[in-house]
Amino acid sequence: MTTVESAGSSLASPPGAGIRKVKDRTATTLVYAAFAIALVPLIWLLWTVVSKGIYMLTRNGWFTGTERGITYRDAGGGAWHAVLGTLEQVALCTAISVPIALLVAIYLVEYGRGPLARMTTFMVDILTGIPSIVAALFIYAVFITTFGGERSGWLVSLALVMLMIPVIVRTTEEMLKLVPNELREASYALGVPKWKTIVRIVLPTAMSGIVTGVVLGIARVAGETAPLLILVGYSPDKNANLFSGPQASLPGLIKDQFSNLGSTTILEGGKRVTVHYAADRMWGAALTLILLVMILNLAARVIARRSAVN
Numbered sequence: 001m002t003t004v005e006s007a008g009s010s011l012a013s014p015p016g017a018g019i020r021k022v023k024d025r026t027a028t029t030l031v032y033a034a035f036a037i038a039l040v041p042l043i044w045l046l047w048t049v050v051s052k053g054i055y056m057l058t059r060n061g062w063f064t065g066t067e068r069g070i071t072y073r074d075a076g077g078g079a080w081h082a083v084l085g086t087l088e089q090v091a092l093c094t095a096i097s098v099p100i101a102l103l104v105a106i107y108l109v110e111y112g113r114g115p116l117a118r119m120t121t122f123m124v125d126i127l128t129g130i131p132s133i134v135a136a137l138f139i140y141a142v143f144i145t146t147f148g149g150e151r152s153g154w155l156v157s158l159a160l161v162m163l164m165i166p167v168i169v170r171t172t173e174e175m176l177k178l179v180p181n182e183l184r185e186a187s188y189a190l191g192v193p194k195w196k197t198i199v200r201i202v203l204p205t206a207m208s209g210i211v212t213g214v215v216l217g218i219a220r221v222a223g224e225t226a227p228l229l230i231l232v233g234y235s236p237d238k239n240a241n242l243f244s245g246p247q248a249s250l251p252g253l254i255k256d257q258f259s260n261l262g263s264t265t266i267l268e269g270g271k272r273v274t275v276h277y278a279a280d281r282m283w284g285a286a287l288t289l290i291l292l293v294m295i296l297n298l299a300a301r302v303i304a305r306r307s308a309v310n
Contacts, residue, residue, distance in 0.1 A: 049287050056284025057291075067236035067253070072260035072278040079281075079288055081238040082253040085153060086292065088242050089249060090222055092157040093164055098214055100161075101168035108169075109176040110198055128166040133226035135162040140230055151232050153242040156249075159227035164217040171213025175206035211304035215297050222293055225251045250289040257282035 056062050056079075065078025104124070108117060139159045143149045179202050187197040203210070228234070228249055234256050235246040257278045 046290075049283060049290060052280075053283035053285075053287030056280050057287060062284060062288075066238050067248075067256075067281075068238075070236065072257070075277050077277075077281055079250065079253060079285055081235070081248040082250045082285060083288065083292070084238060084240060085247045085249040085252070086222065086289070088240070089153050089156050089160065089247075090218060092154060092242060093160040093221055094214070094218060096157065097161045097164040097168060097217065101165045101213075101217075102172060102210070104165070105169045105172035105176060106198060106203075109173055110194070110202070124166050124169050127162060128170065130162065131226075132159070132163055132224045133230070135159040136227040136230040138162070139227070144231075150244070151246065152244055153232050153239075153247040155231040156227045156247075157242070159231060160221040160224060163224065164221050167217040167220050168210075168213045171216060172206070172210050175209030175213070176202060178209070179205045208304040211300045215300045218296055219293050223251055223289060225255060228252050229255070250285050250292070253285040254282050254289075257285065 061076065061078050063078065063083070064080050065076070066081040067077045068081075070077040104120060108120060111117075112120065136156075136159045139155050143155055143158075144151065149155070183201050183205065184197055187201050188194070192200075228251055232249075232252075233246040234252040235248050236256075237248075239245055239247045241247075260278045261276075261282070
């Protein structure tokens with residue numbers, strides 16, 4: 001009996017266990033409540049954009065037509081010129097930013113020591129907080145004011161590079177730090193050079209997180225408007241040349257339609273009907289931009305999953 005009683009007392013809950021359970025449940029409830037509260041504006045935003053913009057996306061000609069000859073009093077129009085401009089500008093920005101950002105992150109994690117590494121980290125921190133309009137004004141001052149160039153889409157890409165690089169650098173840094181050192185040491189023990197270890201072991205292991213950083217960088221720059229207003233302007237017609245003339249983009253299309261918001265009264269079936277053509281195109285462009293970023297995100301996830309180390 002003495003043995004049974006001592007065993008039962010040892011299995012009893014320690015003092016304060018009830019209070020800890022209450023605190024744990026309270027914290028869990030607060031976390032879920034905060035998550036639900038954060039979802040409310042997100043769902044509200046998505047529902048507003050989808051409900052107001054789905055009409056234009058389902059109409060014939062939205063992804064094939066342009067705004068050439070279309071005023072805020074006219075129905076119709078398309079966003080092909082804006083989609084093309086956004087894709088070209090973001091693609092050039094990504095092609096420049098990704099190699100630079102990856103090399104910087106690899107240097108800081110694998111090689112960076114001393115004053116140069118500290119200076120590089122400091123510069124990345126500065127770029128992280130730089131406003132987009134400051135980047136646009138810097139590119140304008142250098143390439144247009146100083147060298148006498150013309151406003152064009154490739155200058156927008158250069159300004160977006162300054163905004164995209166720090167996002168990718170920071171994300172890639174954290175992903176590379178998460179790669180276990182045992183993998184590096186095992187590779188070194190087999191006589192594999194450091195650069196080959198980074199290329200064949202470290203980068204593939206962290207590829208999923210790196211791709212996520214690239215997608216975050218694309219999402220960061222795809223909706224910027226300040227570089228567009230300062231460096232390229234807006235064209236209602238298609239311009240596939242990044243190096244000459246005004247070029248449309250989805251944020252530019254949204255801004256252009258917003259500046260022409262208004263209602264128009266037309267006769268339909270013998271009755272006067274109020275229509276909002278500019279507002280419809282504005283919401284349609286906003287939904288198109290969201291879908292474009294989502295498609296790029298899904299494509300990046302597929303690429304990352306296929307290239308990940310098993």
